[in-house]
Amino acid sequence: MGSEEEVSVEQAAAERRERLRALKAAKQLSETAADEDKSVQAQGDDDPEDADPDTEEKNISMKFRNYLPHDKQLQEGKLAPPVLPKFEDPVATEPPAQDNKEDPFLNIAPKKPNWDLRRDVQKKLDKLEKRTQKAIFQLMEEQEKQKKLAEEEEEEEAGGLQEQ
Secondary structure: OHHHHHHHHHHHHHHHHHHHHHHHHHHHHHHHHHHHHHHHHHHHOOOHHHHOHHHHHHHOOOOEOOOOOOOHHHHOOEOOOOOOOOOOOHHHHOOOOOOOOOOHHHHHOOOOOOHHHHHHHHHHHHHHHHHHHHHHHHHHHHHHHHHHHHHHHHHHHHHHHHHO
8 A cells, every 4th residue: 555655646746747847848938038029129229228127127117196295206297187177058048948837736626527426427317317308308298288288178168159
């Protein structure tokens, strides 16, 4: 059992060494590529002071928009706050069109305020209407009977007067 564990430990150590070698090789390749880029930039620049990293740090100017530093040299980098241009909204400047203002409470009231009452009472109204028509018809018949009787009486009186 001990020999199996030693073999697996040795294999793990060998794999780790290989990974470390691969990482070192990759790091060296990236460093050489970065060195080549710097040399190409140095050849293209006319000013040798810009290529030096120490002088680059000295030439950096800091600009402060929202912070006022205490140091006098840094206060020179304070920027003025941006000035927004005046904007006039053409819609807001025009007064709204004045229509004949109506009373808002008129619009609240329904156009037919008793429609629900009529709906509920309609059957009763129909019955009453039929009874009213019958009653009017009966009254008209009675009036006609009375007229006929009155005419007959007049004829009898007129006939009796002529006979005499």
